Amino acid sequence: MKWETMLLEEDCLKLIDQRKIPQEIEYFKARDYQQVIFAIREMVVRGAPAIGATAAHGVYLAAVEFKDLENEDFQKEMDRAMQELAESRPTAVNLTWGIRRMEKIVKESEILERGKLLEKLLKESRTIAREDVEINKELGRVGQKIIPPGAAVLSHCNTGALATVGFGTALGVIRAAHAAGKNIKVFVDETRPRLQGARLNAFELLEEGIPATLIVDSTAAVLMQKGEVDVIVVGADRIAANGDTANKIGTFMLSQLAKVFNIPFYIAAPISTIDFNLDGGEDIEIEERDPREITHWQEQPIAPEGINVFNPAFDVTPAENITGIITEKGIVQAPFKENLASIAPGGDKG
Amino acid sequence: MKWETMLLEEDCLKLIDQRKIPQEIEYFKARDYQQVIFAIREMVVRGAPAIGATAAHGVYLAAVEFKDLENEDFQKEMDRAMQELAESRPTAVNLTWGIRRMEKIVKESEILERGKLLEKLLKESRTIAREDVEINKELGRVGQKIIPPGAAVLSHCNTGALATVGFGTALGVIRAAHAAGKNIKVFVDETRPRLQGARLNAFELLEEGIPATLIVDSTAAVLMQKGEVDVIVVGADRIAANGDTANKIGTFMLSQLAKVFNIPFYIAAPISTIDFNLDGGEDIEIEERDPREITHWQEQPIAPEGINVFNPAFDVTPAENITGIITEKGIVQAPFKENLASIAPGGDKG
Numbered sequence: 144m145k146w147e148t149m150l151l152e153e154d155c156l157k158l159i160d161q162r163k164i165p166q167e168i169e170y171f172k173a174r175d176y177q178q179v180i181f182a183i184r185e186m187v188v189r190g191a192p193a194i195g196a197t198a199a200h201g202v203y204l205a206a207v208e209f210k211d212l213e214n215e216d217f218q219k220e221m222d223r224a225m226q227e228l229a230e231s232r233p234t235a236v237n238l239t240w241g242i243r244r245m246e247k248i249v250k251e252s253e254i255l256e257r258g259k260l261l262e263k264l265l266k267e268s269r270t271i272a273r274e275d276v277e278i279n280k281e282l283g284r285v286g287q288k289i290i291p292p293g294a295a296v297l298s299h300c301n302t303g304a305l306a307t308v309g310f311g312t313a314l315g316v317i318r319a320a321h322a323a324g325k326n327i328k329v330f331v332d333e334t335r336p337r338l339q340g341a342r343l344n345a346f347e348l349l350e351e352g353i354p355a356t357l358i359v360d361s362t363a364a365v366l367m368q369k370g371e372v373d374v375i376v377v378g379a380d381r382i383a384a385n386g387d388t389a390n391k392i393g394t395f396m397l398s399q400l401a402k403v404f405n406i407p408f409y410i411a412a413p414i415s416t417i418d419f420n421l422d423g424g425e426d427i428e429i430e431e432r433d434p435r436e437i438t439h440w441q442e443q444p445i446a447p448e449g450i451n452v453f454n455p456a457f458d459v460t461p462a463e464n465i466t467g468i469i470t471e472k473g474i475v476q477a478p479f480k481e482n483l484a485s486i487a488p489g490g491d492k493g
Numbered sequence: 494m495k496w497e498t499m500l501l502e503e504d505c506l507k508l509i510d511q512r513k514i515p516q517e518i519e520y521f522k523a524r525d526y527q528q529v530i531f532a533i534r535e536m537v538v539r540g541a542p543a544i545g546a547t548a549a550h551g552v553y554l555a556a557v558e559f560k561d562l563e564n565e566d567f568q569k570e571m572d573r574a575m576q577e578l579a580e581s582r583p584t585a586v587n588l589t590w591g592i593r594r595m596e597k598i599v600k601e602s603e604i605l606e607r608g609k610l611l612e613k614l615l616k617e618s619r620t621i622a623r624e625d626v627e628i629n630k631e632l633g634r635v636g637q638k639i640i641p642p643g644a645a646v647l648s649h650c651n652t653g654a655l656a657t658v659g660f661g662t663a664l665g666v667i668r669a670a671h672a673a674g675k676n677i678k679v680f681v682d683e684t685r686p687r688l689q690g691a692r693l694n695a696f697e698l699l700e701e702g703i704p705a706t707l708i709v710d711s712t713a714a715v716l717m718q719k720g721e722v723d724v725i726v727v728g729a730d731r732i733a734a735n736g737d738t739a740n741k742i743g744t745f746m747l748s749q750l751a752k753v754f755n756i757p758f759y760i761a762a763p764i765s766t767i768d769f770n771l772d773g774g775e776d777i778e779i780e781e782r783d784p785r786e787i788t789h790w791q792e793q794p795i796a797p798e799g800i801n802v803f804n805p806a807f808d809v810t811p812a813e814n815i816t817g818i819i820t821e822k823g824i825v826q827a828p829f830k831e832n833l834a835s836i837a838p839g840g841d842k843g
Contacts, residue, residue, distance in 0.1 A: 165797040330803075333787060333796075335685060335709040341787070341796040349797050356801045357787055359685040361710045361743030365808045368745065393711030395718065396746065403749060437683060437691070437707055440790045446683075446691040447515035447699050451706045453680075458715045 145350075148193055148305050149200075151269050154207070156200045158188045161305055161339075165346045176205040176224050183231040183238075186337065190306025191380045191416055192279070195237030196272045198228045202245035203264040210261060214253050221249050233428045234389055234457050235380040236418040241271055272308040278413045278471040279310035283319030286376070286411050286469035290320035290327060294373040297363060299332040300391035301343035302378035302411065313376040313411040314347060316469060321353045328354040330372065332363055334391060336436040336454065360393050367404045375401050376469070379412035386462030386479025387424025388412075392455055398464035410460075411469040419487050424459035432456045495700075498543055498655050499550070501619050504557070506550045508538045511655055511689075515696045526555040526574050533581040533588070536687065540656020541730045541766055542629070545587030546622045548578045552595035553614040560611060564603050571599050583778045584739055584807050586731040586768040591621055622658040628763045628821040629660035633669030636726070636761050636819035640670035640677060644723040647713060649682040650741035651693035652728035652761065663726040663761040664697060666819060671703045678704040680722065682713055684741060686786040686804065710743050717754045725751050726819070729762035736812030736829025737774025738762075742805055748814035760810075761819040769837050774809035782806045 146168055150157040156179060160171040171187045173179045179201030182188050188197050205224035209217050225246055229239050248263050255263070290296060296317055300306075303314035311318060320327050329348055334340035341357055348355035358366070366372050375397055381389040388394070388410050401408040421427060434452035438445055446452075468475040472486040496518055500507040506523040512535070513519050521537045523529045529551030532538050538547050555574035559567050575596055579589050598613050605613065640646060646667055650656075653664030661668060670677050679698055684690035691707055698705035708716070716722050725747055731739040738744070738760050751758040771777060784802035788795055796802075818825040822836040 166794060331800075333685070335683070335711065338795055341800075345800045346797045349800055354801070356803050357784075357796055358803050359710070359742065359787060361685065361746045362803065362805065362808075364746035364749060365742070365805065366803075368749075392709065392715070396711045396714035396750065399714060399718075399753060400746065400749060403753065434707075437709060444516060445688055446707055447696045450681075450691075450695045450699055451704070453706050453708050453712065453716075455712065455715065458712075 148308055149188065149197060151200045151272055153265065156197065156204065158182055158197065160187050161189060161343060162187060164342055175208050176201040176228060179204060180227055180231045190301060191235035191237040192275050192307040192312065192413060194232065194235055195241035195415060196275055196308045198238050199241035199245050199271045200268045201228045202242055202249065203268045206261055206264050210257050217252055232430060234430045237415050240415045244271060275308040276310055279307050279312060279315045281471040282312060282411060282413065282469055283310060283315035285471065285473055286316035287319035287323055289407065289409055290316065290325055290374060292325045294327050295330060295371055296327055297330045297372045297375045298344055299340060299377045299393055299397060300334045301339035303344060303347040305343050305347065306378060312378045314344060316376050316411050317353065318351060321351065330366060331355050331357045332360045332393065333357060334393060335360055363397060364400050367400050367406055372406055374407045376409045376411055379410050379416050380457055381427050382412060382417045382468065383421040383423050383427060384419050384480060384483060385423050386465060386468065386483060388460045388465065389424065389427045389429065389457045390460065392458050395458040395460045398460040402464050407466040408464060409467050409469055410465055414470050414472060414486060414488065417483060424461060427459055430456040498658055499538065499547060501550045501622055503615065506547065506554065508532055508547065510537050511539060511693060512537060514692055525558050526551040526578060529554060530577055530581045540651060541585035541587040542625050542657040542662065542763060544582065544585055545591035545765060546625055546658045548588050549591035549595050549621045550618045551578045552592055552599065553618045556611055556614050560607050567602055583780045584730045587765050590765045594621060625657055626659040629657050629662060629665045631821040632662060632761060632763065632819055633660060633665035635821065635823060636666035637669035637673055639757065639759055639817065640666065640675055640724060642675045644677050645680060645721055646677055647680045647722045647725040647747065648694055649690060649727045649743055649747060650684045651689035653694060653697040655693050655697065656728060662728045664694060666726050666761050667703065668701060671701065680716060681705050681707045682710045682743065683707060684743060685710055713747060714750050717750050717756055722756055724757045726759045726761055729760050729766050730807055731777050732762060732767045732818065733771040733773050733777060734769050734830060734833060735773045736815060736818065736833060738810045738815065739774065739777045739779065739807045740810065742808050745808040745810045748810040752814050757816040758814060759817050759819055760815055764820050764822060764836060764838065767833060774811060777809055780806040
């Protein structure tokens with residue numbers, strides 16, 4: 144690849160500006176944690192694993208900003224910064240997960256010399272990023288088994304290197320299957336309203352030389368009906384302990400049609416996307432975004448002024464619609480509650 | 494309404510330019526049948542009943558153009574013009590239906606004085622248009638019975654006055670239910686790729702003061718799952734003799750989900766949309782349109798250059814997914830083959 148999703152530098156965070164792909168490959172430079180929040184909220188960077196790593200580096204940048212404060216003030220400012228970062232988007236659990244990992248180190252601020260603390264925070268942020276790439280590669284290695292040779296795979300939203308620190312989740316599985324010489328092809332849902340499929344997934348697939356065909360989201364049903372889709376793999380923003388999965392709007396539709404047409408439907412996500420504190424999908428907060436994502440194309444109106452809009456960014460796919468959840472620790476199948484618990488960090492091994 | 498979908502004038506056809514709504518209300522003036530073909534192909538005008546009436550007036554304009562030719566040459570040019578008009582878009586059967594009605598008069602050209610012929614053609618074109626409005630009103634009157642008081646209705650594509658000469662088919666049913674004081678609300682699928690829902694249906698509903706909420710197409714599934722949709726009414730571009738229905742891409746998806754969630758799913762279309770010569774939906778030709786409808790917004794690229802695209806304009810909903818077909822002669826239910834035959838022009842009365 145000729146680009147990196149993010150570069151974790153000592154004085155800033157460089158993010159490839161995903162609002163501008165494919166027209167431009169340009170980096171957005173976040174110099175402080177407020178700009179990191181802006182980048183997450185405005186979707187300069189998106190994708191659950193990517194925003195987890197982004198927020199973690201945001202915590203580091205906050206510490207750089209407040210480094211000259213006394214312990215008590217430092218801790219107070221850091222708590223506020225971490226809180227604001229955590230609230231930048233509500234659905235992806237990786238966001239809080241990334242921040243919690245940094246918070247553990249921030250809590251040591253009283254005993255650590257400030258320079259040492261910054262060093263540890265930078266190191267942890269970079270570890271989170273490096274681990275994300277490693278986890279994705281493992282996830283791809285594990286997951287590509289579900290892709291039969293010659294398969295047509297349906298993808299939704301962007302789940303590639305751009306949605307993560309590198310390699311990707313669902314697109315990582317596709318990447319790994321392609322690298323294994325399976326001669327696959329991919330149908331790419333454009334994924335309204337933000338068009339992450341058309342703009343980002345199509346871009347990554349073209350770059351990799353994986354045969355890909357772009358469709359509008361509602362064409363997927365016809366392809367499934369005609370037997371032209373062999374398997375569906377999508378990502379996740381939050382997975383409840385029972386396997387219910389929040390992911391980009393449109394995922395539920397695909398899962399329901401997959402069930403009707405007996406097409407295997409997989410989620411690919413790192414374990415950090417599983418929220419073991421949530422019993423079921425009904426408790427997942429679904430972000431509603433700006434109506435202008437639907438009513439406007441950039442600054443130009445598409446719809447008549449004054450029209451009411453419902454714009455949920457995600458939906459929840461019930462576990463019963465899911466064939467398996469591909470994680471770095473293996474493919475989890477029903478019963479999800481028990482089987483997910485067995486791969487929980489610190490949980491029982493299955 | 495402050496506008497008309499089309500004005501059938503003696504020297505031209507004025508069409509409200511549907512590519513520009515809602516940003517601009519502007520008329521496209523087709524001065525000859527070639528410009529009528531352009532208007533149909535480029536979707537200045539769209540909607541099966543609307544393009545049927547448009548093509549009919551195109552036949553009249555061709556006759557004006559060739560009026561000074563000798564009988565044999567006149568007939569030859571007219572045959573060619575009607576053929577070209579019929580081929581301007583492949584899926585909507587109303588197109589050929591409208592042309593056939595005009596053709597019957599053209600066939601009389603040998604016995605009719607030319608001025609008389611033009612008069613008859615203009616009259617027939619205007620009759621087709623007037624009848625379309627009357628049929629739609631009847632269709633609305635008949636169809637509104639299926640909308641319960643207080644219902645949330647899901648709509649797809651544009652099926653209103655803009656898709657017809659006036660009033661509309663599925664939106665006509667909604668209009669009639671609203672006029673009957675049923676206190677309904679409408680969810681409007683934006684309908685990618687051409688956004689006829691966002692641009693046109695939303696525009697008509699706002700104008701009528703009918704409460705409407707715009708969604709991306711893949712949000713419909715979630716609303717159905719949550720029980721927030723009481724009934725679905727869509728239009729049709731061609732209905733086979735067995736009830737299989739070609740309509741805007743995305744219709745099949747809705748019908749399949751409606752089946753899963755036990756939501757009544759209706760087609761609203763004039764009898765002229767039924768192709769009694771076609772046994773089933775598998776024989777309906779599905780138009781594939783320019784990839785740029787998906788890869789570009791106006792002249793601006795959305796997707797990476799070189800990406801492969803599949804862009805069918807329509808899909809086919811099998812009769813088994815359809816609760817009823819609302820026509821001006823009543824609501825037809827299963828068994829569709831027998832019951833549609835009973836309302837066929839010249840067929841047995843049921």
